[in-house]
Amino acid sequence: MADSEGEAPPEVLDSKRDATRYQVLVEIAARQPAVSQHEIAEAIGVTSQAVSDYVRDLVEHGYVKKGGRSRYEVTKEGVDWLISRTDSLQTYLDRVSSDVLGSVDVDAAIAMADIDEGSEVGLVMRDGVLHANPAGGTAKAVTVTGAAAGEAVGVADFEGMVDYETGSVTVIPVPPVTDDTPLNPAVVTEGLSSDTLLAVAGTEAYALVARSDRRPDIRFGTVDGVAEAAVRGLDIRLVVVADQLPQHTATLRDENIPHEVLDPIDL
Structure with a gap:
C-alpha cells in the first residue's frame, strides 16, 4: 500500500511476517555465533516456536548459516539483505519525520x-x-x-510571519584585572532604559556591575544567551571583560544582530 504521497513503504513494513523476519535476523547478527532462540523470542515478543520457524526460513534462503548446536552466523547475503532493508526503512522514517511529523x-x-x-x-x-x-x-x-x-x-x-524587529546590543568592554584603568560603575547604566536586559561576562565585568544600581539579567552562557535574546526582539547591554569580547562580537556578526561597542571612558 502506498502512503499519502504515493510512495510505497519499505518491504520490511509490508506485513507482520516481513517485519518479524527482519527482527529475527537482526537479533541473530547481534548474538552470533551462540544464539538462544528463547532469548530472541523474549526480545521481540513472539514464541520460541515462531523464532525456530523464522530461523529455518532464513537458513533456507541462505541468509543464515547453521553451525553446531545453537550456533548460527549471518551470511554475506544476509548482511546485504539487512542493509538494503535498513536503508529503505531509514529513508522512509526520515521522510515521515520531515514531511509528516514536521507538518504537525x-x-x-x-x-x-x-x-x-x-x-x-x-x-x-x-x-x-x-x-x-x-x-x-x-x-x-x-x-x-x-x-x-x-x-x-x-x-x-x-x-504568515510574526511581526517584530531584532533587538540591538550595546557592548561595554571592561579592562582585565591586570589593567588598573579605573571605571565608574555609572557607565553600566548610562543611557540604559528599564526594559533593556543587562548581561555580564567575566569576573571583572561582574565586579563592575555589582557596584552599579542594576542587577544582571544574564550572567552565564552570554555568547549564546545575548544573541538569542536579541533574535527574539530584546535590546541588551553587554558588560564584558575585554578578552571575551571577540567571542561575543563574532556571534553577533554571524547572526546579523545590530550591535555597537562603546568606549567606557567616554561614557
Whole structure:
C-alpha cells in the first residue's frame, strides 16, 4: 500500500511476517555465533516456536548459516539483505519525520486571553516570548489546547510571519584585572532604559556591575544567551571583560544582530 504521497513503504513494513523476519535476523547478527532462540523470542515478543520457524526460513534462503548446536552466523547475503532493508526503512522514517511529523509541529505561546481549543489566533512577540492573541496578528495559528489568560497554549498550522524587529546590543568592554584603568560603575547604566536586559561576562565585568544600581539579567552562557535574546526582539547591554569580547562580537556578526561597542571612558 502506498502512503499519502504515493510512495510505497519499505518491504520490511509490508506485513507482520516481513517485519518479524527482519527482527529475527537482526537479533541473530547481534548474538552470533551462540544464539538462544528463547532469548530472541523474549526480545521481540513472539514464541520460541515462531523464532525456530523464522530461523529455518532464513537458513533456507541462505541468509543464515547453521553451525553446531545453537550456533548460527549471518551470511554475506544476509548482511546485504539487512542493509538494503535498513536503508529503505531509514529513508522512509526520515521522510515521515520531515514531511509528516514536521507538518504537525506544535509550539507553545502565552494566551493573551482565555482561549478555547481549535481557535484561530494571531501570534505576536512580547518580551521575547511568543503570545497567542485572539484578536489576531500578522501571523496566524490554530490552538490545539485550551488555556486561560497567562497560561501556555499549544499552537499549530502556522501561517504568515510574526511581526517584530531584532533587538540591538550595546557592548561595554571592561579592562582585565591586570589593567588598573579605573571605571565608574555609572557607565553600566548610562543611557540604559528599564526594559533593556543587562548581561555580564567575566569576573571583572561582574565586579563592575555589582557596584552599579542594576542587577544582571544574564550572567552565564552570554555568547549564546545575548544573541538569542536579541533574535527574539530584546535590546541588551553587554558588560564584558575585554578578552571575551571577540567571542561575543563574532556571534553577533554571524547572526546579523545590530550591535555597537562603546568606549567606557567616554561614557
